[in-house]
Each structure stands twice: as structure tokens, then as C-alpha cells.
Amino acid sequence: MSITVLKSAPGLEVSAQGDASDVVQVMLARLKLEGEVAARDYAARLDGWTGDIVVTSEQIAGACDQVPEDLKSQIRYAHDNIRRFAEAQRASALDFQTELRPGLIAGQKQIPLAAAGAYVPGGRYAHIASALMTITTARAAGVPRITAVSPPQPGRGIHPAILYAMSLAGADRILALGGVQGVAALAFGLFGAPPADILVGPGNQFVAEAKRQLFGPVGIDMFAGPTDSLVIADATADPLTVAWDLVGQAEHGYNSPVWLVTDDRTLAETVLAHIPACIAELPEPNRSSAQAAWDALGEVILCVNREEMAATADRYAPEHLHVQAADLDWWRRRLSAYGSLFLGELTTVAFGDKASGPNHVLPTSGAARYTGGLSVHKFLKTVTWQQVEPRALPELARATAVISRAEGMEGHARTADIRLEKLRPVLRQVGNG
Numbered sequence: 480m481s482i483t484v485l486k487s488a489p490g491l492e493v494s495a496q497g498d499a500s501d502v503v504q505v506m507l508a509r510l511k512l513e514g515e516v517a518a519r520d521y522a523a524r525l526d527g528w529t530g531d532i533v534v535t536s537e538q539i540a541g542a543c544d545q546v547p548e549d550l551k552s553q554i555r556y557a558h559d560n561i562r563r564f565a566e567a568q569r570a571s572a573l574d575f576q577t578e579l580r581p582g583l584i585a586g587q588k589q590i591p592l593a594a595a596g597a598y599v600p601g602g603r604y605a606h607i608a609s610a611l612m613t614i615t616t617a618r619a620a621g622v623p624r625i626t627a628v629s630p631p632q633p634g635r636g637i638h639p640a641i642l643y644a645m646s647l648a649g650a651d652r653i654l655a656l657g658g659v660q661g662v663a664a665l666a667f668g669l670f671g672a673p674p675a676d677i678l679v680g681p682g683n684q685f686v687a688e689a690k691r692q693l694f695g696p697v698g699i700d701m702f703a704g705p706t707d708s709l710v711i712a713d714a715t716a717d718p719l720t721v722a723w724d725l726v727g728q729a730e731h732g733y734n735s736p737v738w739l740v741t742d743d744r745t746l747a748e749t750v751l752a753h754i755p756a757c758i759a760e761l762p763e764p765n766r767s768s769a770q771a772a773w774d775a776l777g778e779v780i781l782c783v784n785r786e787e788m789a790a791t792a793d794r795y796a797p798e799h800l801h802v803q804a805a806d807l808d809w810w811r812r813r814l815s816a817y818g819s820l821f822l823g824e825l826t827t828v829a830f831g832d833k834a835s836g837p838n839h840v841l842p843t844s845g846a847a848r849y850t851g852g853l854s855v856h857k858f859l860k861t862v863t864w865q866q867v868e869p870r871a872l873p874e875l876a877r878a879t880a881v882i883s884r885a886e887g888m889e890g891h892a893r894t895a896d897i898r899l900e901k902l903r904p905v906l907r908q909v910g911n912g
């Protein structure tokens with residue numbers, strides 16, 4: 480490859496917070512042992528919350544009254560798009576039945592999980608859209624019991640717009656608990672919630688680590704780290720729009736990388752020149768977050784042609800991949816590693832983050848090499864079944880017995896033999912015995 484790096488990423492200083500895994504291990508052990516007592520204690524100590532944990536329907540109604548009408552109406556618009564997309568996805572997950580040979584019938588069936596737990600982050604920003612993404616998708620999959628948790632703000636509880644979104648999306652129990660204690664309440668079934676079969680939703684390093692440590696007895700959507708975005712832009716792109724797309728996503732936090740991949744040096748240099756002014760327009764603390772992310776992790780990569788740009792994007796496997804270049808059909812066919820793809824200048828990652836429909840809970844840190852994002856499929860078990868009729872039995876039992884004996888598994892061979900025995904009178908009658 481003949482790539483030129485116009486801006487490199489020096490990387491982050493090693494976090495003063497250190498490794499979250501020890502902290503989370505100690506907290507989970509105590510939460511397992513002491514349950515609700517420990518959860519209340521952590522809520523008080525970490526989030527300054529000593530109020531009710533279970534949010535009542537009166538509290539939800541009261542919170543909804545506080546949300547401005549316009550915001551409610553936009554949340555309903557976003558919910559409608561997310562629900563429609565999730566329902567189309569549900570319709571694409573099919574049951575089937577096939578006759579592999581005469582009398583050998585097998586099928587696949589989609590079974591929704593019995594209970595889901597949704598984590599809605601609420602520490603730094605009020606992640607209204609995350610409530611819609613997780614709960615709506617579980618509902619569309621057909622999960623009958625959905626519990627949602629989100630960190631309470633001191634003295635005020637869960638952000639009213641998050642409560643509105645949770646209730647609109649169809650959560651049937653809401654707990655004012657954040658971080659490890661929130662995740663543990665979902666997994667262990669505290670405060671009257673059914674123990675979750677799957678834990679979903681983004682969160683900070685404590686939330687992600689708690690999900691990782693609980694995985695096994697309970698399922699998780701994915702291990703989601705800090706969000707990342709890559710923009711592919713050619714000479715047809717507008718440099719100021721590209722600069723804003725990079726800065727807009729760098730706002731997520733000091734550890735959120737944004738990358739520009741281009742084959743046009745002039746575009747790259749113009750984007751680089753616009754970025755400081757875009758960052759300066761943000762209010763604090765967003766400005767500092769974007770500046771820190773750009774300084775430490777922002778990269779601008781110059782390639783010689785579109786094939787090299789595509790190969791670079793595939794190597795980064797970004798969470799969000801945004802193409803602002805000619806011939807969008809070529810890019811859609813060619814690109815193969817991303818959480819979600821945004822095509823064209825009129826599209827932007829923020830649309831997907833908030834309101835357009837496809838899920839925003841997506842693989843980060845290169846995980847898009849091996850997985851897609853949150854979908855109805857995560858809430859469904861694709862199980863199989865099989866049924867054998869007499870005409871398929873002789874061949875199938877013989878194959879099973881021979882393979883079993885070759886493996887040294889006599890017990891298995893016998894279970895095949897006795898089926899043949901049962902059938903012998905029937906087979907003799909039809910002259911096949």
C-alpha cells in the first residue's frame with residue numbers, strides 16, 4: 480500500500496482509572512451476595528441516589544408531563560422508524576421446514592428470549608436514543624418481559640425524556656440504577672425484575688466490563704467500547720461537511736477515534752484546516768472532549784485510489800462508516816467491515832445515532848470484523864428440530880451406527896439399532912427387511 484498519513488494518532492495516555500475489571504469483580508461478588516442492599520448502597524455512593532429504585536407508573540406519568548411536547552413528538556418519530564426497521568428485520572428471520580430426503584424432515588424455528596435487560600447510559604449525556612434502540616428491538620423480537628435500568632441523577636432520578644422513551648418503547652419495569660449495580664440487578668433479577676436472559680445496551684467501561692464478567696450464565700449483545708467513526712471522502716466531498724462529521728462524532732468522548740480516509744490531498748488539507756474552528760464552536764465540556772479525541776486519536780490517511788481507500792476502511796473495521804464519494808453503489812458492494820454504513824453526503828452518522836431506524840448499538844474497536852450490531856436476532860434463539868419417518872430410517876440408522884462404532888461410541892450405535900429393530904416388522908411387510 481502507498482498510504483500517506485497526513486495526521487497520525489499519538490494515542491491516549493494510560494488511564495489513571497486503571498483497569499475496571501478488579502473494581503467490577505469486587506462489586507459483582509458483593510451484589511451477588513447481598514443483592515438489593517448492595518445495589519442501594521452503590522447507588523447512594525456512586526450516584527448520590529437514595530430514592531426509590533423501582534420507578535412507579537405515577538412517576539413515569541409525572542416525568543412525561545415534564546418533557547416538552549416537541550421533544551416527545553420527535554422521540555415518537557424516532558421510535559416509529561426504529562420499530563419499523565426492527566419489525567422488517569423480524570420478518571426476515573424465518574422459520575422453515577425441509578425434507579432432506581424422503582421421510583427425513585428438519586426445520587428451524589425462531590424463539591424469542593423470555594426476559595431481556597436493557598442498560599440505558601445516562602452518566603454524561605442523557606442517551607434517550609439508546610432506550611429506543613434496545614427496548615424497541617427486544618419488543619419487535621417478541622420478548623415478553625423487558626426491564627430497563629438507567630443511572631439516576633442526584634435528587635432527580637432518571638432523566639424524564641429517558642423515562643418517556645423507555646415507556647414508549649415498551650419497558651415493563653424500570654429501575655433507577657446505573658453502572659455495575661444496574662447491570663447486576665438485570666442479571667440477578669433484583670427489585671422484582673425477572674433475571675434477564677440477555678443484557679443489552681451501551682455504557683462506560685464499568686458497564687461493559689460487568690456485562691463481560693456476567694456473560695455465560697446470561698447472554699450479552701456484544702462487548703461495546705468507546706464509539707468510533709471513519710469517513711471516506713473523495714474530491715466530490717464538501718470539506719466543511721466532512722470536518723463537522725468528524726468533530727460531531729469526536730464529541731462522544733476523549734477516547735472516541737474519528738478517521739478520514741481520502742484520495743484527494745487538497746480535500747484532506749482543507750478538512751484539517753476547518754477542524755479547529757468546528758471544535759471551537761462546541762460548548763464545554765463537549766469542546767474539550769472533541770479536542771482531546773481529535774488530538775490523541777484523530778487520523779487523516781491519504782490513499783492513491785478508491786480500492787486502497789476501501790481496503791483501509793476494511794482494515795479499520797469502524798463502528799460507523801460514512802462514504803461521501805461518487806458511485807455509492809460501488810462502495811456499498813465493495814465495503815465489507817463496518818457496524819453500520821452511511822451512504823452519501825445527505826446521510827450522516829448522527830441520523831443513525833438518534834432517529835433514522837437501523838440500530839445504533841454497534842461493534843466498536845474493530846469488532847466489526849466478526850459481528851454486526853444489535854438486532855432482533857440477538858433476542859431470538861434460532862433453534863432446530865427434526866423428525867424421522869419410516870422410509871428414511873434404514874439409511875439413517877445404518878449411517879449413524881457405522882459412524883458411531885468407528886468413533887468408539889457403542890451406546891450411540893445401539894440407539895440407532897433399536898430404531899431399526901422396531902421397524903423390522905414393517906419393513907418385512909413392504910419387502911425391505
Ligand SMILES: NC(=O)c1ccc[n+]([C@@H]2O[C@H](COP(=O)([O-])OP(=O)(O)OC[C@H]3O[C@@H](n4cnc5c(N)ncnc54)[C@H](O)[C@@H]3O)[C@@H](O)[C@H]2O)c1
Pocket residue numbers: 502525526599600601602603604606609630631656657658659660681682683684685686703704705706731732839840841843
Ligand atoms: N456504541 C454505542 O452505541 C453507544 C451509544 C451511546 C453511548 N455509548 C457509550 O456509553 C458510555 C456512557 O458512559 P457514561 O459514563 O456517561 O454513562 P453510564 O451510564 O454508562 O455510566 C454511569 C455509571 O457508571 C458508574 N460509575 C462511574 N464511576 C464509577 C467508578 N469509579 N466505579 C464504579 N462505577 C462507576 C456509576 O454507577 C454510574 O451510574 C460512553 O462511553 C458512550 O460512548 C455508546
Ligand SMILES: [Zn+2]
Pocket residue numbers: 706728731828829832
Ligand atoms: Zn454518535
